[in-house]
Amino acid sequence: MxxxxxxxxxxxxxxxxxxxxxxxxxxxxxxxxxxxxxxxxxxLPDDLYAERWQKVEYQGKLFYEDEVLLTTVKGERVRSKSEVIIANMLNQMGVPYRYEYPLRLSSGRVVYPDFTCLNVRTREEFIWEHFGRMNDEDYQVKTFRKLDSYAMDGYIHGVNLIYTMENDVRPVNSKTIELLVQQFLL
Structure with a gap:
């Protein structure tokens, strides 16, 4: 053939x-x-599947009183301006997501990825981490440790893990976020 x-x-x-x-x-x-x-x-039809997925109740990480109040267009509280950009892009493009949904790793440790996203078409979940202080050496070490622990649990970049990074010189790029959403979540 x-x-x-x-x-x-x-x-x-x-x-x-x-x-x-x-x-x-x-x-x-x-x-x-x-x-x-x-x-x-x-x-289930895609819209009902996404609706049920989105309605799962959970307890995310708690906010401290002194943390800056940043909210998305959906009225959700997030921790950084870049997370506002990501959440708003996900919402704008119709991608269901959960903010800081708890994930238990095989080590027993519970982590709170920035976003857990649903590709409605394939019904696969992706975790999305945004690393926003990559100019800080301690933060870098923690980031690489976190990425290693995700990999050990089967969360692989480009397969079921998406991450974005920025530092003081290069802020997050909304076009990059849009491309990642199109590539993995639509």
């Missing part, structure tokens, strides 16, 4: 899978809102 034929066959297979998924989704939503509440579908 030629390479073009193989690509065409793969595209057709993907299209048929998507059609089947849409048929299942449509058969559920066609029941009407009242019946949908009574049913437990095998496959």
């Amino acid at each position: 030629t390479e073009a034929f193989t690509r065409g066959a793969d595209s057709l297979k993907f299209a048929l899978q998507e059609l089947n998924r849409l048929e299942i989704e449509n058969s559920f939503t066609a029941q009407g809102p009242g019946r949908c509440q009574l049913l437990s579908p095998i496959y």
Whole structure:
């Protein structure tokens, strides 16, 4: 078989899978809102899946009284101006996320990644860390230690871990954030 034929066959297979998924989704939503509440579908439509994922209740890290009050367009409190930019971009692009959602590592230690994001299309979760003080040597050491502990638990950059960095000379770039969202979360 030629390479073009193989690509065409793969595209057709993907299209048929998507059609089947849409048929299942449509058969559920066609029941009407009242019946949908009574049913437990095998496959949730993307919007319902994202809505349920987003509604999970959790306790993030606590804020100290003396911390600066920074909020996103959704009214969430975050710890840095760069996190405001990331959260607003995620929101603007329709990516469900949780801020500082607790994650238990295999060591038993609980960490609070800046963002836990959902790629609704693939239903995969990504953690997103923003490292904002990379000019501070102690902070750098902690950052590399944190990245190592994530790797030991299977969180690999570009697979299920996204990170951004900045220092006093190079602030976070909103275009980079947009590109990362497009690449991994849409």
